[in-house]
Amino acid sequence: MRVALSWLAEHVELPAAVSTEEIDAAFVRMGLEVEGIRRVGDDLHGPLLIGAVLEIEELAEFKKPIRYCQVRVGPEQVRGIVCGATNFDVGDRVVVALPGAVLPGGFQIGARKTYGHLSDGMICSARELDIGADAAGILVLPADTPVGADAAAVLGLTDTVVQLAITPDRGYCLSVRGLARELALGLRSPFRDPAAAVTLLPDGPAPYDVRVQDASGCDRFVAAVVEGLDPTRPSPLWMVRRLTTAGVRSISLAVDVTNYVMLELGQPMHAFDRDRVHGPIVVRRGAAGERVQTLDGAVRRVDPEDLLITDDSGPIGLAAVMGGLSTEIVDATDAVLLEAAHWDPVTVSRSARRHRLISEASKRFERGVDPEMTRVAVARAAALLVEYGGGRVVPGVIDVDHRLPRLPILLDADLPAQVAGVAYSPGTVTEALADIGCAVEGGATLAVLPPSWRPDLIDPADLCEEVVRVEGYDAVP
Structure with missing residues (x-):
């Protein structure tokens, strides 16, 4: 499962200036294997701006469609750019890479004479920005996109991507909802359930x-x-x-x-x-x-x-x-x-x-x-x-x-401590099970109803494992 950290952050209250090492450690504490954490968009450099197409001149003397476009990229800044795509019109908002910019893959942009005109930059497709597969057409943005704005910020071109290996018993983690829940638990941070919204x-x-x-x-x-x-x-x-x-x-x-x-x-x-x-x-x-x-x-x-x-x-x-x-x-x-x-x-x-x-x-x-x-x-x-x-x-x-009701699992509140050799109090056991979404009732004997997203929890041993996981494997002697 591969997911952007910015997406997870919509549902987890991340601590200020949290590091990728802390994100990694939080997932590992919850028993999830992190295969890698990497930055995307860091190979994007230089001026990449939102432009408005002012004029389009069709260069009919060539065998394929070629257009010479006047594009405004800021106050008093109009650039002439040669482009072979035809899916945009006057007035459209586009992404413009100006000379000096470097696009994903190390593609450097410079001013150059081509088709009889000086092309002072490049109008970009989604593929050239590494945000889609359409290489034939220019990326056309909503009409209210501000001209001259930093396109990398507008489009969210830089982010941190987390890749995890999900074991068969943790199917709920094949979702942002599941991973955000586990990350919040690992960081001891509030979780905002996307389903609740x-x-x-x-x-x-x-x-x-x-x-x-x-x-x-x-x-x-x-x-x-x-x-x-x-x-x-x-x-x-x-x-x-x-x-x-x-x-x-x-x-x-x-x-x-x-x-x-x-x-x-x-x-x-x-x-x-x-x-x-x-x-x-x-x-x-x-x-x-x-x-x-x-x-x-x-x-x-x-x-x-x-x-x-x-x-x-x-x-x-x-x-x-x-x-x-x-x-x-x-x-x-x-x-x-x-x-x-x-x-x-x-x-x-x-x-x-x-x-x-x-x-x-x-x-x-x-x-x-x-x-x-x-x-x-x-x-x-x-x-x-x-x-x-x-x-x-x-x-x-x-x-x-046609669902049948799930029945609660009866759990001796002392069993997790006996299994792990750690002095978990009944209150700790109850709180740990509630943290993973269980409904818990009782005192010395607990009636535990697992959450709907955990079909793998079927007996007391499974619940003991969850208590140990939440309270930390490193506490087990």
């Missing part, structure tokens, strides 16, 4: 017909519809930057939003093109002879043990592993059906390996995902699509919930 969609008539025929494989299925999206709207730059830092490629606003929410909350999601879904959605096991074409283009023979998402046309997704090609988001998509579900980890693991298709979604589901995040994730994704895609939420939300 989400306003859930109100109950109402279901906007789509969903039937779950296999509750053992899918004990919760939540969905909502967002329509009226502007398919031409791009993903916001801050989102693209965070996805790129995490190693996720930006695709389109709807897809990027679902990936962003997965990284933020740990809940994998899928967005269907609503107008390409036919009839009710049915969650069921596979049938003999069925096939599904997944988003990677492969046609896969379905096993009877596979969980499927289907409509009247047949399978439209290999549940918890990969969506189907027939209902994928396309350039013209203006209405989406957002889905977030809680799938059986064993079934997901077997399907992913059977089809040799290990996805970011399957990695999380087979480790255990917080079932409480299904409705939160749908609401979060819907809000982002409304804000950045201009859509509107169709009233009502689908929430098919």
Whole structure:
């Protein structure tokens, strides 16, 4: 799991001037392996400014599109720049690297004569700034971006990136929410849960017909519809930057939003093109002879043990592993059906390996995902699509919930001390378990209800291990 420290800092009150060594030590104290901490953007130097395009002269005498642009980069500062991209117009805000700047990869910018004009800098693409994959088009910024401002500061081009190896029993740490919780605990700092800031969609008539025929494989299925999206709207730059830092490629606003929410909350999601879904959605096991074409283009023979998402046309997704090609988001998509579900980890693991298709979604589901995040994730994704895609939420939300209640674990309050050989008081035990999200009641014998994001806590030994972890392994003789 790779994440920007600035993203974690939105949910952890970091001590002033905290060092990377202290961040590393805090994660290690919580039992997480830090593979590396590195700075990004430190190879970016020199003047990199926000510019406004004043004039564009088309140089028609050349075989390929070439433009000579006048760009204002500050008061009384106008630069003439030759550019081969055509995706921007007069009035657009762009990023300008002036002579003397050095871009990621050591690319030095200088004034040079080309195509019969002196090019006094360069208008930059997202790839040239290392914040996206689009090398053919210029990065066009919102119209209110201040001209002459430092582009590195505006775009957040410098940051610290933490990379961690997440063990199978700590699936909740495959998210900013989980890692921020652990970092806050390791630093003994306040934690701000991103899920708490989400306003859930109100109950109402279901906007789509969903039937779950296999509750053992899918004990919760939540969905909502967002329509009226502007398919031409791009993903916001801050989102693209965070996805790129995490190693996720930006695709389109709807897809990027679902990936962003997965990284933020740990809940994998899928967005269907609503107008390409036919009839009710049915969650069921596979049938003999069925096939599904997944988003990677492969046609896969379905096993009877596979969980499927289907409509009247047949399978439209290999549940918890990969969506189907027939209902994928396309350039013209203006209405989406957002889905977030809680799938059986064993079934997901077997399907992913059977089809040799290990996805970011399957990695999380087979480790255990917080079932409480299904409705939160749908609401979060819907809000982002409304804000950045201009859509509107169709009233009502689908929430098919077949979950069984979790029972508390009975724990002798003296057991952690007996196991570790450390004199933990009953109060210390109670506080340590509460710190990781458990609900704790009782005195000499504690009734401990683990939090929804910790399916790995199933017996007293697991709880003892958590007490030792929170109180510090270094205290164990």
